[in-house]
Amino acid sequence: MTIKKISLLAGLSLLAFSSGALADTVRVTIAEYSKGTGPYFEEAAKAFEAANPDTKIQIEVVPWDSLQQKLTTDISAGANADLSIIGTRWLLDYVKEGIIAPLDENITPDFKARFIDTFLTPSVMDAKVYGLPIAASARAMYYNKDIFAKAGVDTPPATWADFKTTAEKIKALGTETYGFGLQGKEIETDVYFYYGLWANGGEIVKDGKSGLDSKAAIDTATLYKSFIDGGLTQPGVTSYSREDVQNLFKQGKVATVITAPFLSGQIKTEAPNLNYGVAPIPAGPDGGKGTYGVTDSIVLFENSKNKEAAWKFLDFLFTTEQRTKFDKIEGFLPVNAEEAKDPYFADNADLKVFTSLLPDARFAPVIPGWEDIAQTTSNAIQKIYLGQGEIEPTLKEAAAKINETLK
Amino acid sequence: MQRASVPYFLILPSFLLAAAIILWPLKEIVSLSLHDVNRFGMLKDFIGLEHFRSLFANADFLAATWRTLFWTAAVVIGTLIVSVPIALILNEDFYGRGIARILIMLPWAISLTMTAIVWRWALNGESGMLNSALRDLGIINSNIQWLAEASTAFPMQILIGILVSVPFTVTIFLGGLSSVPEDLYEAAATEGAGRWDQFRLITLPLLKPFINIAFVLNTIYVFNSFPIIWATTQGGPANSTDILVTYLYKTAFRMGRLGEAAAVSLIMFAILIVFTIIYVRLAMREEKQ
Numbered sequence: 001m002t003i004k005k006i007s008l009l010a011g012l013s014l015l016a017f018s019s020g021a022l023a024d025t026v027r028v029t030i031a032e033y034s035k036g037t038g039p040y041f042e043e044a045a046k047a048f049e050a051a052n053p054d055t056k057i058q059i060e061v062v063p064w065d066s067l068q069q070k071l072t073t074d075i076s077a078g079a080n081a082d083l084s085i086i087g088t089r090w091l092l093d094y095v096k097e098g099i100i101a102p103l104d105e106n107i108t109p110d111f112k113a114r115f116i117d118t119f120l121t122p123s124v125m126d127a128k129v130y131g132l133p134i135a136a137s138a139r140a141m142y143y144n145k146d147i148f149a150k151a152g153v154d155t156p157p158a159t160w161a162d163f164k165t166t167a168e169k170i171k172a173l174g175t176e177t178y179g180f181g182l183q184g185k186e187i188e189t190d191v192y193f194y195y196g197l198w199a200n201g202g203e204i205v206k207d208g209k210s211g212l213d214s215k216a217a218i219d220t221a222t223l224y225k226s227f228i229d230g231g232l233t234q235p236g237v238t239s240y241s242r243e244d245v246q247n248l249f250k251q252g253k254v255a256t257v258i259t260a261p262f263l264s265g266q267i268k269t270e271a272p273n274l275n276y277g278v279a280p281i282p283a284g285p286d287g288g289k290g291t292y293g294v295t296d297s298i299v300l301f302e303n304s305k306n307k308e309a310a311w312k313f314l315d316f317l318f319t320t321e322q323r324t325k326f327d328k329i330e331g332f333l334p335v336n337a338e339e340a341k342d343p344y345f346a347d348n349a350d351l352k353v354f355t356s357l358l359p360d361a362r363f364a365p366v367i368p369g370w371e372d373i374a375q376t377t378s379n380a381i382q383k384i385y386l387g388q389g390e391i392e393p394t395l396k397e398a399a400a401k402i403n404e405t406l407k
Numbered sequence: 408m409q410r411a412s413v414p415y416f417l418i419l420p421s422f423l424l425a426a427a428i429i430l431w432p433l434k435e436i437v438s439l440s441l442h443d444v445n446r447f448g449m450l451k452d453f454i455g456l457e458h459f460r461s462l463f464a465n466a467d468f469l470a471a472t473w474r475t476l477f478w479t480a481a482v483v484i485g486t487l488i489v490s491v492p493i494a495l496i497l498n499e500d501f502y503g504r505g506i507a508r509i510l511i512m513l514p515w516a517i518s519l520t521m522t523a524i525v526w527r528w529a530l531n532g533e534s535g536m537l538n539s540a541l542r543d544l545g546i547i548n549s550n551i552q553w554l555a556e557a558s559t560a561f562p563m564q565i566l567i568g569i570l571v572s573v574p575f576t577v578t579i580f581l582g583g584l585s586s587v588p589e590d591l592y593e594a595a596a597t598e599g600a601g602r603w604d605q606f607r608l609i610t611l612p613l614l615k616p617f618i619n620i621a622f623v624l625n626t627i628y629v630f631n632s633f634p635i636i637w638a639t640t641q642g643g644p645a646n647s648t649d650i651l652v653t654y655l656y657k658t659a660f661r662m663g664r665l666g667e668a669a670a671v672s673l674i675m676f677a678i679l680i681v682f683t684i685i686y687v688r689l690a691m692r693e694e695k696q
Contacts, residue, residue, distance in 0.1 A: 068660055068661070069660040072446060072447060072448070072659075072660060072663065072665075073448075075447040075448075076447045076448025076449070076665075077448075093445075093446050093663065097445055097446070097447060097449070099447065184555075184644065185554075185640075185641075185643060185644065186641055186643065234532070234533060235532060235549075235550065235552055235555075236532045236550075236552020236554075236555030236556075237555070238552075238554075238555045238556065238643070238644040239530075239531075239532055239552050239553065239554035239555035239560075239644075240532075244531065247534070248533060248534075251533075251534065253533055369662070371661050371662055371663065372662050375657070375661065375662065378643075378645075379643075379644075379645040379646060380645075382643060382644035382645040383644075383645045385644075386555070386556060386644060386645070388645070
């Protein structure tokens with residue numbers, strides 16, 4: 001007990017001392033999206049400090065993969081920053097525990113009007129805005145025009161049935177090139193499955209129940225499995241993460257990959273001769289469509305002692321000028337309406353496809369235990385891809401487990 | 408009286424240090440494991456052994472436990488079997504021994520995570536070095552997707568585990584071999600003992616304490632080893648290559664179930680303690696003989 005008290009006192013005095021010395025420091029935890037992320041925020045912090053000499057901005061850059069771990073440990077130790085980037089899909093857990101502060105009292109109608117509505121809504125909970133969309137992205141299908149031409153196909157597939165015919169033609173070339181680059185490993189393995197699920201008219205969660213045992217899910221699993229068994233995907237899909245499939249696409253070993261806008265930027269520097277196009281994700285038999293929309297939010301912690309200064313910095317980050325700079329560096333979609341008019345975004349053929357898909361974009365549902373559900377889904381479809389589980393019972397079992405989590 | 412208290416007084420500083428570093432976190436983890444805990448480590452209701460009960464009803468956790476024991480045994484025993492001959496060879500005097508020693512030690516100088524990531528690339532099905540080497544040698548005709556299934560991924564992970572444990576183990580053995588006096592072998596040779604007998608009757612018994620220490624240290628180290636499996640498969644596909652540490656990491660930081668994760672780490676701690684006690688018992692019995 002005494003040890004505890006002493007260390008607590010020591011910690012407190014240290015805290016008191018540090019907060020006294022650095023009265024107006026705003027600490028910001030930033031997820032590293034690319035090499036450009038850190039330098040961009042350092043520069044933005046400097047520009048902000050020049051305009052607001054009383055405030056100091058301290059940027060902490062963390063790799064995406066360890067962001068959640070860092071936040072969890074920081075928050076449980078009470079050592080979190082004032083502002084942080086988080087995955088919007090984690091927001092519910094944070095809001096439920098009262099860890100982050102709503103921003104409404106600072107948001108003027110003018111400020112709200114800066115945003116494209118689609119991207120702001122995922123951060124709204126109980127009619128309160130809990131975060132601002134710092135990064136926005138959607139998914140579309142990249143296809144290799146040269147491989148398609150060789151196989152005698154000149155348009156990207158409109159439906160999954162078309163897609164299968166195309167993939168079969170590509171297989172017939174006999175060049176160890178595969179039509180469907182299918183991700184089966186690590187983060188977002190489940191998302192790759194949802195593309196087909198949405199096309200078949202299914203939902204991840206409907207009326208508080210998992211949609212994984214629906215007919216649409218079974219149809220999708222059967223469809224994907226037929227791609228795998230027919231040799232229309234790269235072999236061993238469960239050993240390919242998203243980056244791995246993207247690499248196969250850059251190497252011209254798979255003819256398609258469904259991923260985010262940033263792949264365009266990577267291709268430009270790593271495989272400049274790749275002749276590719278971007279198309280919507282194929283539709284289902286009844287015209288069902290859907291792409292995955294993702295936003296990351298920047299949030300203000302409830303225990304921040306510098307809420308006012310922190311808000312000022314947020315306001316600064318979401319000016320059209322700053323947003324344009326950042327989204328160009330990262331290859332994200334514009335979140336400001338003004339920014340979207342910038343010729344860089346308005347005249348970019350790849351990005352135009354992505355923005356045209358936004359009306360059909362689905363965001364991760366706001367439900368507790370989302371990561372748990374994603375893991376259960378990934379495990380079930382990996383078993384199906386590997387042929388270690390019958391499609392229907394495996395999906396039903398996973399759905400039952402998810403319903404347990406949803407309760 | 409005065410005198411008897413001196414030793415306690417002298418060990419007090421190190422005891423306090425140990426208490427702060429080991430006992431304090433242990434107490435925290437025990438309390439986490441007995442409570443309903445949210446993602447951010449805030450304690451809610453006291454629920455007793457509920458976390459442990461749900462763990463032992465969880466097929467993934469049980470499978471990970473058995474896999475951990477298998478993984479530890481395979482890597483540790485494999486390492487010992489490989490390391491003894493390597494140490495014997497490196498102990499011989501031959502031209503280029505210095506370079507050979509450096510080559511064996513080299514993997515030690517590279518961080519484990521980096522080694523594991525390099526292997527992830529090497530094992531890549533379409534562009535990995537291992538497949539292209541095997542194809543060039545004419546051993547296989549089509550690419551093997553090493554990391555796609557546990558049946559190929561897990562043995563490869565064990566091999567990587569052995570590879571990275573060898574340098575440390577060989578170092579211990581070389582230290583042991585340098586303390587074996589040369590004249591023992593000469594005497595044995597004059598008595599007519601062949602190389603095998605010399606190894607069996609002289610080298611192995613004298614090396615035994617070193618084998619023991621290598622066994623214990625490797626067991627603790629491999630049991631808790633995270634980077635190899637995490638970097639290559641993250642315990643997938645479908646939890647089929649999970650060991651307890653990777654399962655623990657996922658439970659804690661991906662799912663945010665800190666209470667359950669605390670229970671897992673206590674179970675791991677208990678298993679290691681049992682190992683250590685068995686070892687200490689065995690070692691002491693031997694000393695008495």
